[in-house]
Amino acid sequence: MNNSVKKDLGWVLSANLAEGLPYAVITTLSVVMMADMGLSNTEVAAWTSLLAMPWSFKALWSPWIGDTRRWMWLMQVALAVCISGVALSLLSSNWLVWCLIALAVGAFSSATYDIACDGFYMKALDKDAQSFFVGIRSTAYRLSMIFASGVLTTLVGLLSRSNGGDLTRAWIIVMLGVGGLMLIFALAHRTWLPHLNRRAKGRTVLKTAEKTANEAERSETDWVGAFADFIRKPGLWFILLFLLFYRLGEALLSKMTILFLKAPVETGGLGLDNAEYGLIYGTVGVGMLTIGGILGGMLVSKYGLRKCVIPLALMLNVPDLLYVWMSIVQPQSRLLIGSLVGVEQFGYGLGFTAYMVFMLQSSQGKFSTSHYAILTALMALGMNIPSMLSGWLQESLGYTQFFWAAVACTVPGMILSMILWKGYPRGVKE
Secondary structure (H helix, E strand, C coil): CHHHHHHHHHHHHHHHHHHHHHHHHHHHHHHHHHHHHCCCCHHHHHHHHHCHHHHHHHHCCCCCCCCCCHHHHHHHHHHHHHHHHHHHCCCCHHHHHHHHHHHHHHHHHHHHHHHHHHHHHHHHHHHHHHHHHHHHHHHHHHHHHHHHHHHHHHHHHHHHHHHCCCHHHHHHHHHHHHHHHHHHHHHHHHHHHHHHHHCCCCCCCHHHHHHHHHHHHHHHHHHHHHHHHHHHCCCHHHHHHHHHHHHHHHHHHHHHHHHHHHHCCHHCCCCCCHHHHHHHHHHHHHHHHHHHHHHHHHHHHHCCCCHHHHHHHHHHHHHHHHHHHHHHHHCCCCHCCCCCCCHHHHHHHHHHHHHHHHHHHHHHCCCCHHHHHHHHHHHHHHHHHHHHHHHHHHHCCCHHHHHHEEEEEEEEHHHHHHHHCCCCEEEECC
């Protein structure tokens, strides 16, 4: 590892930890918090799905994010204020309104930080360094997800146990801690992040590369041209159907599996407390999801998407039956529950790889960045809309029938996978 790489390693790690943490807090940790505060499954699923929308449309305001270094630490300050605001909202009798406002502003701030962080990464590092840090960025992001979903949820559980079951106080302490952590990130990055002008001084190659990147970026902001080119893509109807329906079953499950694990046994759930949930779902589950994603990437890289798509789609969808079984039997062995959740998340990691590779291949062309942004927005909509309705559906059907419905919703994705395996649309790599 040369000196330049060593110098950049610290800020690359910290910047991506700061990227994943607020996303996990707003989209996943808030599910647990709202359930603990007494909201129904319908309310929890609807509100948390709406809060995820800014990440679907962040490309719309990305052209206005100029000084990426400044935007990064400013958004971290904003996130520190917003997450601390979530904590303080729990002291109010009208807590939900203030909590949703803080989370919504935090979601826009986090999505904006994502734009700035990605842009800064592209400008601060040359091509070789960018390639070197890809795996480190991904690892840092996953670690922040484990920290939020696993460590923080477990901490809430332990604090509530030590405070006689006072969940509100536990959540206030944890959210204030996250807000403080984001402020530390902001203060550190205010001085730690390299100054692009200084770094580029005297480096003609970097200046030329940055100029080329800026010119490409300007061409990518031609949204009219990019969208016109997008709708002329061959096989567009299949691309849209695949993005919207390949993960339909998983979209229904995304919020309800969390609520099912935590729901009292007498209401059909498994009765995990926050400490148990944090260990099983937030730590083991996310860890197995990460391993599945890595293995899936290796398989697709070696054999190609078409040959892998059906096995990976089966790995994504078949483990959903485990939740049907758990809702019928309601096992109380934490080891068994953790094992089944790990298997399901491992399968999800494998199956999601095919989806991501398909999206990357479908975005290739003159406006690849803009097309990828459009596809990312469609991907998020394909998850958020079913997820928004999942709470209402679950409360209407009960957990067992709801999980059967989720399994039925995997059929369109399997059909589309078979069409892709048969060779449509053209251009998909073998």
